[in-house]
Amino acid sequence: MKTPDIQFPEGIQARFEDAPESVALILANAVADFLRERLASAERASLVVSGGSTPVPFFEALSNKALDWHRVDVLLADERWVDEEDPASNTRLVRDHLLKGETAAARYLPLKAEGRAPIDALARVSAGLKDLALPLDVVILGMGNDGHTASLFPDAPEIARAMNAQSSEWVVEMSPPSQPHPRISLTRPILEAARFTALHLKGRDKLETLKRALSEPEDVLAMPIRAFLKPGLQVFWSP
Numbered sequence: 001m002k003t004p005d006i007q008f009p010e011g012i013q014a015r016f017e018d019a020p021e022s023v024a025l026i027l028a029n030a031v032a033d034f035l036r037e038r039l040a041s042a043e044r045a046s047l048v049v050s051g052g053s054t055p056v057p058f059f060e061a062l063s064n065k066a067l068d069w070h071r072v073d074v075l076l077a078d079e080r081w082v083d084e085e086d087p088a089s090n091t092r093l094v095r096d097h098l099l100k101g102e103t104a105a106a107r108y109l110p111l112k113a114e115g116r117a118p119i120d121a122l123a124r125v126s127a128g129l130k131d132l133a134l135p136l137d138v139v140i141l142g143m144g145n146d147g148h149t150a151s152l153f154p155d156a157p158e159i160a161r162a163m164n165a166q167s168s169e170w171v172v173e174m175s176p177p178s179q180p181h182p183r184i185s186l187t188r189p190i191l192e193a194a195r196f197t198a199l200h201l202k203g204r205d206k207l208e209t210l211k212r213a214l215s216e217p218e219d220v221l222a223m224p225i226r227a228f229l230k231p232g233l234q235v236f237w238s239p
């Protein structure tokens with residue numbers, strides 16, 4: 001494979017592979033190593049994963065890794081406001097592809113609770129996350145071609161609140177007109193402080209989006225992924 005023509009600022013590491021399965025395995029190894037190391041000195045470790053289609057092979061690879069999963073808290077970066085049986089549910093994705101095998105012993109913390117709309121569930125969702133230690137340990141992000149990550153969509157009316165770096169909120173309801181379902185998302189300050197942050201991407205279109213994001217780094221509300229393109233980030237990509 002020809003190495004993609006993209007320049008990252010100093011401190012961002014990128015790994016390019018030919019096949020999505022290779023990227024998935026490399027990322028799963030890196031995450032498992034990091035969690036193992038954390039668990040050597042901490043009682044529990046946290047792992048935040050994203051929904052969408054890209055993470056499936058990564059989830060499959062990670063679910064085979066031997067580690068003390070019963071001391072790991074797994075949660076999503078964002079959830080869609082649909083039933084768990086709905087094919088659009090990120091919880092369903094995680095249950096089907098990650099929380100099985102070795103990984104079934106992990107504690108799963110949902111971003112959804114009873115209610116007619118996300119706003120009804122926020123207090124209960126936040127209460128369910130209150131035992132998590134900050135900073136979170138591992139955050140795996142995806143990205144859409146509008147520059148969203150998690151459910152930090154540029155067209156959502158709640159975007160400024162969710163992107164407020166000083167906010168003490170953990171979760172925000174998001175209602176982007178571009179999306180078929182409302183969402184609940186972890187906020188920028190919770191996501192961006194993680195000890196290990198990876199951006200997992202598939203497809204050449206995502207590299208073009210990333211180039212756009214890097215070309216004008218300041219306007220984070222126009223492309224929320226920009227807030228995460230900083231030293232320490234590890235990018236994992238395949239066509």
Ligand SMILES: O=C(O)C(O)[C@@H](O)[C@H](O)[C@H](O)COP(=O)(O)O
Nearest residue numbers: 050051052053054142143144150
């Ligand atoms: O639930 C979601 O939709 C996400 O967590 C979202 O931020 C996702 O990571 C990107 O939209 C990329 O999605 P793909 O992997 O499907 O391209």
